[in-house]
Amino acid sequence: MSQTVKKNLRVLLLSVGLAAVLHGVIVPMVGPFAGKLLTDIGMNIILAVSLTMVNGFTGQFSIGHAGFMAVGGYVAGLITYYGAFFLWGSTQLVPGFFSPGVGLFVVACLVGGLVAAALGYLVGLPSLRLRGDYLAIVTLGFGEIIRVVLQQTNDVIFSVDELRRASFATLVTSVGGALGFTGLPFYTTAFWVYVFVALTVVVAYRLKFSSYGRAFLAIRDDELAAEAMGINTTQLKIRAFVLAAFFAGIAGALFAHEIGTTLNPRELGFQKSFDIIIMVVLGGMGSISGAVLAAIVLTLLPEWLRFFAEYRLIVYALVLILMMILRPQGLLGLHELWEQSWWPRRRGKMVSS
Amino acid sequence: MTKLLQTLMDGVSVGSLYALIALGYTMVYGILQFINFAHSDIFMLGAWGAFVIAQCLGLTLPGAHAPLWAAFAALGGAMALCGTMGFVIERAAYRPLRHAPRLNVLITAIGVSLLLENIGQLSFVFGTQPQRMPALFPDTTLCTVLGVQLRLVDCMVMGIAVTLMLGLQWLIFHTRVGRAMRAVSFCPHIAALMGISVDRIVSLTFVIGSMLAAAAGVLYAAKYPGLNQSAHPTWILLGLKAFVAAVVGGIGNVRGAMLGGLLIGVVELFGAAYLSPHLRDLYVFSLLIVMLLWRPQGLLAQHRLEKV
Amino acid sequence: MVAAAPGKNGVVMSALLSIEHLSIAFGGLTAVDDFSLALPTGGLFGLIGPNGAGKTTIFNLLTGMYQPDHGTVRLNDRLLTGLRPSRIAAAGVARTFQNIRLFPQLSVQDNVRVAAHVHTTHGMASALLRTANYARDEAAQQALALRLLALFGLDDRALTRARHLPYGDQRRLEIVRALAMEPTVLLLDEPAAGMNLQEKKCLRELIRRIRDEFALSILLIEHDMGLVMDICEQVVVLDYGKIIAAGPPAQIQNDPRVIEAYLGEVQ
Numbered sequence: 001m002s003q004t005v006k007k008n009l010r011v012l013l014l015s016v017g018l019a020a021v022l023h024g025v026i027v028p029m030v031g032p033f034a035g036k037l038l039t040d041i042g043m044n045i046i047l048a049v050s051l052t053m054v055n056g057f058t059g060q061f062s063i064g065h066a067g068f069m070a071v072g073g074y075v076a077g078l079i080t081y082y083g084a085f086f087l088w089g090s091t092q093l094v095p096g097f098f099s100p101g102v103g104l105f106v107v108a109c110l111v112g113g114l115v116a117a118a119l120g121y122l123v124g125l126p127s128l129r130l131r132g133d134y135l136a137i138v139t140l141g142f143g144e145i146i147r148v149v150l151q152q153t154n155d156v157i158f159s160v161d162e163l164r165r166a167s168f169a170t171l172v173t174s175v176g177g178a179l180g181f182t183g184l185p186f187y188t189t190a191f192w193v194y195v196f197v198a199l200t201v202v203v204a205y206r207l208k209f210s211s212y213g214r215a216f217l218a219i220r221d222d223e224l225a226a227e228a229m230g231i232n233t234t235q236l237k238i239r240a241f242v243l244a245a246f247f248a249g250i251a252g253a254l255f256a257h258e259i260g261t262t263l264n265p266r267e268l269g270f271q272k273s274f275d276i277i278i279m280v281v282l283g284g285m286g287s288i289s290g291a292v293l294a295a296i297v298l299t300l301l302p303e304w305l306r307f308f309a310e311y312r313l314i315v316y317a318l319v320l321i322l323m324m325i326l327r328p329q330g331l332l333g334l335h336e337l338w339e340q341s342w343w344p345r346r347r348g349k350m351v352s353s
Numbered sequence: 354m355t356k357l358l359q360t361l362m363d364g365v366s367v368g369s370l371y372a373l374i375a376l377g378y379t380m381v382y383g384i385l386q387f388i389n390f391a392h393s394d395i396f397m398l399g400a401w402g403a404f405v406i407a408q409c410l411g412l413t414l415p416g417a418h419a420p421l422w423a424a425f426a427a428l429g430g431a432m433a434l435c436g437t438m439g440f441v442i443e444r445a446a447y448r449p450l451r452h453a454p455r456l457n458v459l460i461t462a463i464g465v466s467l468l469l470e471n472i473g474q475l476s477f478v479f480g481t482q483p484q485r486m487p488a489l490f491p492d493t494t495l496c497t498v499l500g501v502q503l504r505l506v507d508c509m510v511m512g513i514a515v516t517l518m519l520g521l522q523w524l525i526f527h528t529r530v531g532r533a534m535r536a537v538s539f540c541p542h543i544a545a546l547m548g549i550s551v552d553r554i555v556s557l558t559f560v561i562g563s564m565l566a567a568a569a570g571v572l573y574a575a576k577y578p579g580l581n582q583s584a585h586p587t588w589i590l591l592g593l594k595a596f597v598a599a600v601v602g603g604i605g606n607v608r609g610a611m612l613g614g615l616l617i618g619v620v621e622l623f624g625a626a627y628l629s630p631h632l633r634d635l636y637v638f639s640l641l642i643v644m645l646l647w648r649p650q651g652l653l654a655q656h657r658l659e660k661v
Numbered sequence: 662m663v664a665a666a667p668g669k670n671g672v673v674m675s676a677l678l679s680i681e682h683l684s685i686a687f688g689g690l691t692a693v694d695d696f697s698l699a700l701p702t703g704g705l706f707g708l709i710g711p712n713g714a715g716k717t718t719i720f721n722l723l724t725g726m727y728q729p730d731h732g733t734v735r736l737n738d739r740l741l742t743g744l745r746p747s748r749i750a751a752a753g754v755a756r757t758f759q760n761i762r763l764f765p766q767l768s769v770q771d772n773v774r775v776a777a778h779v780h781t782t783h784g785m786a787s788a789l790l791r792t793a794n795y796a797r798d799e800a801a802q803q804a805l806a807l808r809l810l811a812l813f814g815l816d817d818r819a820l821t822r823a824r825h826l827p828y829g830d831q832r833r834l835e836i837v838r839a840l841a842m843e844p845t846v847l848l849l850d851e852p853a854a855g856m857n858l859q860e861k862k863c864l865r866e867l868i869r870r871i872r873d874e875f876a877l878s879i880l881l882i883e884h885d886m887g888l889v890m891d892i893c894e895q896v897v898v899l900d901y902g903k904i905i906a907a908g909p910p911a912q913i914q915n916d917p918r919v920i921e922a923y924l925g926e927v928q
Contacts, residue, residue: 004792061459126645133388134645136459137600141593141638144586152631203789210788210795211778211802214767218775221764228724228762230750230779230842239785270589274467281460313471320464325449328457334766 015198023191035190036260041299042193043251043258046200048279048291050247053204055277056286056334057213058240059220060128064139065248066272067146071119072112072249073256073263074150077181079108080257081156082171084185085163093185105187109196109253116249117242124241129234131223135241143273150265151178158183180264181256188257196254200247204288207243216240217286217334271313278316281323284330289337294330355500360626361619366507366576368618369514373569374595375602375610376521377562383538383605384558387455390462391442393592394469395435395563397583399570400486401479402431404580407487424489428513428571432564439563440556448552473583483585486578489571510572517568518611521561525607534558538605590634594621597641603651612653616640677702677878678754678846683722683732692718694902696732698880700846705872705879707889707910710899711922716882717759719899720848724756725749736846751779755844757835759851759882765824769815769834772823773806776841809837813867829860836867840875847871849881853888861885865892890914898922 027035047065054062084104085091094101119142127138154174157163166174175181207213218226219233227233256263279298283290302312323330374396381389406427446465450458473479495503525531536544537554545551573591574580581587594617602613617637624636644651676699683696693715700706708716721727723734725746734741741749755776764772781802783794810816813833818826826834832852839847849868853861865888872879883889889896890910898906898913900922906913913919 002793004790007791055456059454059456061456063463126642130645130649132386133455133459134600134649136388136390137593137596138641138645140589141597141641144590144593145635145638147586148590148634149632206789206791207785211774211781211783211798212785212788214771214775215778217767217771218764221766222762224726225758225762225764226775227746228726228750228756228758229776229838230747231775232745232747269586271584274463277460277463285456310475311471313467314475317464317468317471321446321461321468324453324457324461324464325446328453 011198011202015195015202019191019194019198022194023189027190036258037299037303039188039190039193039254039258041296042190042197043254044276044279044295044299045197045292046193046247046251046254047276048283048295049200049204049288050244050251051276052280052283052286052288052291053207053216053240053247054244055280056284056291057208057216057220058237059223059285060237060241061133061136062139062241062244063136063270063273063277064123064141064143064146065244065276066268066270067139067143068116068120068245068248069252069255069272070146070150070263070265070268071252072109072116073252073268074112074175074181075115075249076105076108076112076253077175077184077256077263078172079111080105080187081181081184082163083108085160089160091183091185093187101185102187102192105185105257106192109192109250112253113246113249116252117246120242120245121238124238124245128237128241140270143270147265147269150175153177155179156181156183176264178265180262182262184257184263186257186259188254188259193254196247196250200250201288201292203243203247208286208288212236220286274313274316278320280330281320282330284332284334286334287330287332287336290330290332290335293332293337356626358499358501360622362501362503362507364619364622365615366511366618367622368598368615369511369518370569370573370576370614371591371595371598371617372611372614373514373517373565373572374592375599375614376518376607377566378596379599379602379604379607379610380534380538380558380562382599383607384534384541384555385447385451385458387447387458388462388596389447389559389562390459390592391465391469392562392566393588393595394466394473394583395439396566396570396573396592396595397473397588398438398469399431399435399567400574400580401473401570401583402434402567403427403489403571403574404484404486405479406430407489421490424509424575427489428568431571432567435567435570436560436564439559443556443559448555470584470588479583481582483582484580486574486580488578489575506576510576513568513572517565521565521607524561530554530557594634594637597637600641600649600651601644603654606651606654609651609653613651676700677704677737678723678880679735679738680723681733681735683719683729683734685718685722685727685729692902693722693729696899696902696904698897700878700880702845702878703872703876705868705881705892705894707881707883707893707896708899709883709886709889709896714899715902716899717850718902720756720850720882723749723848724754747779750842750844753843753845754848755839755842755846756848757832757839757850757852759854761831761835763823763831763835763838765822767823768820769810769823769826770803770806770819772834772838773809773841774802776838777802777805777843779842805841809840813837828855832856833867836871840871845877847877847879849879849883851882851884853883853885861888864888868892886914 022038027038051062051065054060081091084101096102123138123142127135154177156176157166157174215226215231215236218231219236223233255261279294280291282298283294302309308315374392377392378389381387407423410423410426442465446461447458450461474481490506490509493505495505495508497503525534533549533554536547536549537551541551595614598613598617599610601616602609617640620640621633621637625633678700680696680698683693685693696719708719710716718727722729725744729742736752736754739752741752764775767775781798783792783798787795807816807819810819815830815834815837823831823834836852853864856864868879869892871877881893893910895908896910896913897904898919905922906916906919
């Protein structure tokens, strides 16, 4: 077995093991409410880390991340709901840890991610060819368009007869409209969430600390100079964007199948995109551990400070504005938590990463 | 035929509103090279501001004969309010970041946008309920041409919009101040060396842009009296479409913004009338993608090269 | 057209970089007008002229930042005009900038490694899977970076952020970065700007050394006449976008047109 395969197998086993521990040990210990929080944290980590690949690594400004979430969620929902019906005749959840239902779910997540990635390519290609802030407007528009289009869809089909009679086109557009895609089976567990969290973090880490990662950071620092140094900035910006869209799609798929949430266009609009942006900015754009930390903090905070829920967005907005003026690098800047240079060391020694 | 003309008129009417908003975006981008995301919220503020003023003036729900001076008072008041807001926002949030990387200012702009929206939602400000704008102009039809009704509202909207745009055109191309603004948009550094106070010009740009957006907001509310609450996506969408207008016309180009606004308005209304009314935003967005693929610098802009 | 060896005996040294009738106008202003140059392998040419003459514009045209209105640029008969800058860079044309454009937040080492990315053989998937190919490339990149930095005396600060370096070191780092691309042509844009006499003396040696050790051809924009006259084999003088004189330094120094157009800084 080659070194590469061994290395990757090790990482895989570690991730699966951690996810299993979280699911099998921690969640039962802390109860269902905290368990749901844990899954929410996991999804937000995926979202924040993936967004930092675009905003942080390449310095592009994407503000439609929730739109890719929606795409991933709805596509995955179509598969687990209508797909299940065509496979097994019923849209109910198939119990068991590794049941065929779960298998379908995992496939659905991945397909959701891929479709989101494909859309990411379509959206990114025209906007990332250009230097400047066009991506921001296009992604904002994309997020809103997705929301508007989803709101126009037909109701979810419940009756078995109707399902049998429906054409493919009808099925694809019967995702609930403004009311949301109800009736999706609740396959999302802490285990699967954290398996994907591990995947996202490993990919982000390996990307950042590689030749490609340095190229990304160069683009962020000075796109023109990066281009002059032989880096095809358009191609790399698109790749980062597509990758980020993929993970956002997965997060959306996980969100769609979570107990206690209904996949609905309103919830995945600009506000959600903003929530993710503030995680990335707070953590430090370009810092993976920063994004993880911020995701944890900002998922827990609204729960702990329920009383200020009404003012939550106002506080976030103010924090964001003040941070940009006073500490634009966020908590960790480009650094990672494990990089010693971040810890305030002896005075006078100006060592950086 | 009637439908065609009616749609055309609606398109031009809405388009002129887009143009007013787009002007704010394009002027700020021309001078500072940054997209002021909070601009759509100024537009929202204009509409809601006019509502509050109308209420204070004792105007009641549609049906009552609102005196014409009241409409202009609401317009003037809203413009003054928003002009001030624009000034304050620039001073407090954007000026400290004048020399920061662009990404930072963009994020701040988003923050300001959200701040305005959510403060507007507070119960002691505008509240979370949609409201209905009292009729600023009496609902009379001036005349009917070729089956198309020329309502007073539409005429006032277009008239005021055109007047404001002509005023801006005169300001920018025929006054000293306008020349200073154009100089700053070409090269702030050199303009400063020529004795132009860049700070003042920037403030002025924000004030003018905000006033135009406010006017657009009031006129929009006059035409479509159902006012959604401040955090409702409608406002973002309208602002977004106005920005598309600015890009289509050529970002940084004032005449481009006007042209772009009209184009977007017509495209949207024709799409809504002849294709599906629910996908109106999609038509505008598709136009954006097409423009970015075909001619990203816009219809009227000249390709400005970045100095290496 | 300036060439290294005039074809008197019929043997013409083929130019490495052949620039023909390059022109560009911005709006109504013609920035570069019918610029032609043949840079031979191993040549060290200088490009001088008053400020605003169009020298950096020519560099931008050569590297693909601007598309010329007329004219072509060829590297070993391969057409470069019309390609995007990263492709031209990959073909072997490296440059430094008039105003330093390092990657400020990256370390000294990473600045150099980024330039070496152009020669990676592994794809992004390999990087994500951490294959042996990836490991090989990384090691090679690191080795190249440290070797180059050591040559220029910057390896002791390999991990410092580029923006923390003093000015003179930043200029040197820019050159190192360009060399990491393993180019065949090096375009230096005012490398001596802001340097004192001592630093300039070192720079002269450095440039010569680079040309010899790395088998490069160098085109140099400079205002420091002493430096240009000292190290350049041929000098091209530009004024208002047009070539007004070209030839060996001694000839240029005494050319009345040059003296008239450009009272250069004689050190």
